[in-house]
Each structure stands twice: as structure tokens, then as C-alpha cells.
Amino acid sequence: MTLSLRHARVRYGPLEALHGVTLAAPGRGVTVLLGRNGSGRTTVLRALAGTVPLSGGAVVWDGVDVTRMPAFERARRGLCLVPERRAVFGSLTVRENLDLAASEPTAAPGPAAAHDLALAAYPQLKPLLTRRAGTLSGGEQRMLALSRALLAHARVVLVDEPAQGMSPLVAARTYELLGSLDACVIVAEQRLPPALIGRPAFVYELRRGAVVFAGEAGEWRRRDRR
Template sequence: MTISLCRARVRYGPLEALHGVTLAAPTRGLTVLLGRNGSGRTTVLRALAGTVALSGGAVVWDGAEVTRVPAYERARRGLCLVPERRAVFGSLTVRENLELAARDCSVALDAYPQLVPLLPRRAGTLSGGEQRMLALSRALLARARVVLVDEPAQGMSPAVAAHTYEVLAGLDVCVVVAEQRLPPVLRGRGALVYELRRGTVVFGGEAAERE
């Protein structure tokens, strides 16, 4: 297993958001965290990325505990987090956002050709769906070993959302996404699913087992 939480607890002040969560994402393939708002799915991503501290438990990556490794160091080691909000630099153009990740942007533009006519525009002027495409494109260019994405298809049309999940499922790396509902394109496929409710895991298994 590439990255995992072991009996992880996270507190926001007096509120405990994760109550001893244990889950693991494989080296290659797509893992989906399901749950309503407040279920803890976003906190799981942040805990894996190191942007929130654990109050108990551990984060293990490639067999080594990284609980105390800061977020910037995890990023250097190949972890990429795409948050739900503020995932792009609004004052920069689309092209500048992409070039911060890589000089050659062809991989991103092949995945999302809709961005080509938007290259000169400032990212802050894009629609919500366009900003998600840009944020995910930057993640593709990062060539990360672990990609964590909070609501990747938010604001996208159904066709673009389905394409987005095809792109993520096709990556030969560890991909963990957080969603409120299982995307239709993943039903019947071998994606690993964890369902969270009020900070605890209530289901873990393949997507087909949850049907």
C-alpha cells in the first residue's frame, strides 16, 4: 500500500473530526472517499497531505511513518493535493498557472483541450468547472506519485466530469478523490471505496460491493 492512515484522529479545537480512521490507498489505482459534508472525507485528504496535524494515530507512506513530516516535504517527495477551493492562482493567466507546474503543458492540454482558448485569460475569471480543469491539469503536470483531489468534478458538465474520472482512473499512480456520491462512471469498476460518516469509516471495499 502506498499511503495510509492508521487509527488517525484529527481535532479542530474542541471538535474531533476523525475518530480513529484506518484506511489505505494502493500504489496504483483510484480510491474514492465518500461522505456527506461533515463526514470527514476532506479532513482525510488533509491528514494524508499533512496540512492538518493528527492528534492521534499515524500516516504511513511506502512503509515509513510520515506523521511528523511537513506538507511541503511530502509535496517534494511526490504528493500533490488539489483542494476544493483556492486550487489555482487567480491573478495569473491559465498559461502561467500551467507553466508553474511544467514548461511543457502539452499533457494537460491534451487532457483538457477546452483550456487552449483560455490560455491568455486570468484564472480568477474562469467558471468553477474551468478552474477545476485547470487545477487538475496542474496536478497532471506535477507527475506526482500520490494525487489527492477534493471533489474533482465540481462545477463540470456531466460529459466533462465523466472524462475527468476517466483521466484520473487512467493515471498509473495512487489517486485518492473525495466525493459526496459515487460517480456513475465508476460504478461496476474496480475502484476502492471508503464511505465515511461522522468521522468514522462505515464501509471499505470495491465499488461493485457497495451497490
């Protein structure tokens, strides 16, 4: 299984955010999209998820062109997008957010099992179960959002800055969890996460809406040091 963009172009009004981007992520493992703000990495995730339309090119999933497939249908088929912001239901409690994840067709069997899985991944959430998600810190909200993604048992997981607001220890745990998934995982980051140094990962670096590097993480680090 692979998920790819082929010569993808995305426009926001008169501005073109992606200029013919081509990239591919394997069916299992972590692919990293690197780039500064405005580089196009978030737009790549949205294009793959179907939340922004392409003005040119294609999205191909398992060899099938899904460019015209709506976002809800991609989600139904096993794609999970965790955006940088508004990734949780702020008016609901942590427990209620997890209950919603447990109600998904592919999720763990029942709320109790969902809670157990989420708390095993992030024990820090246990004393927060009755808190409204909107009152959590940024790092706590990221843990909750990622817990919901883990519970979905998705085939494709797209995450924009997964470790934002987390301590180095929790960030390392987060990448350990993402790397252990039997899924195609694509993350967008400004810098190569320390937790991925020395681990197998493929890197695409974007700059001004175009791919300027594609290769293994170790190769990118050697290039970046020059």
C-alpha cells in the same frame, strides 16, 4: 506502494473531526472517500497531505511513518493535493498557472510540453490561456487545477471533488484521466461518480468522522440499494 491512515484522530479546537480512522490506498488506482459534508472526507485528505496535524494515530507511506513530515516535504516526495477551493492562482493567467506546473522538478520538460499535455487532457482550456484563472467558471478552474496535477507526475494525487462544476462528459473524461495515472489516486466525493460504476475502485464511506463501509465499488452499490 500504499498510503494509509492508522487509527487517525484530528481535532479542530475542542471538536474531534476524525475518530480513529484507519484506511489504505494502493499504489496505483482510484480510491474513493464517500460522505456528506461534515463526514470527515476532506479532513482525511488534509491529514494525508500533512496540512492538518494528527492528534493521534499515524500516516504511513510506503511502510514509513511520515506523520511528522511537513506538507512541503510530502509534496517534494511526490504528493499532490488538489483542494476543493483555491486550487489555482487566481491572479495569474491560465498559461502562467501551467508554466508554474512546468517548473516543478518532476513535470514535463518545458512550458510548451506542459501546455500540450494540459490541452490534450482538457482542450476547453485552449481559448482561455490568456484569461486570469480567477475569472474562470468553477468547472474551468477544476480543469486547470487537475491539469496542473497531471503535469506534476505525482506518485500520490489527492483530489477533493474533482468533477465539481463539470458537465457529465467532462466529468467522465476527468475520471478516465485519473484512472490512467501511474499513481495512488484518492478522491473525495459526496456520491459515487457515475464514471466509476463498473470500473475497479475501492470505496470508503465516512460518517461523522468514522469509517462505516470499506469495500469494492460494486459491493457498495449493492449495499446502498438495500
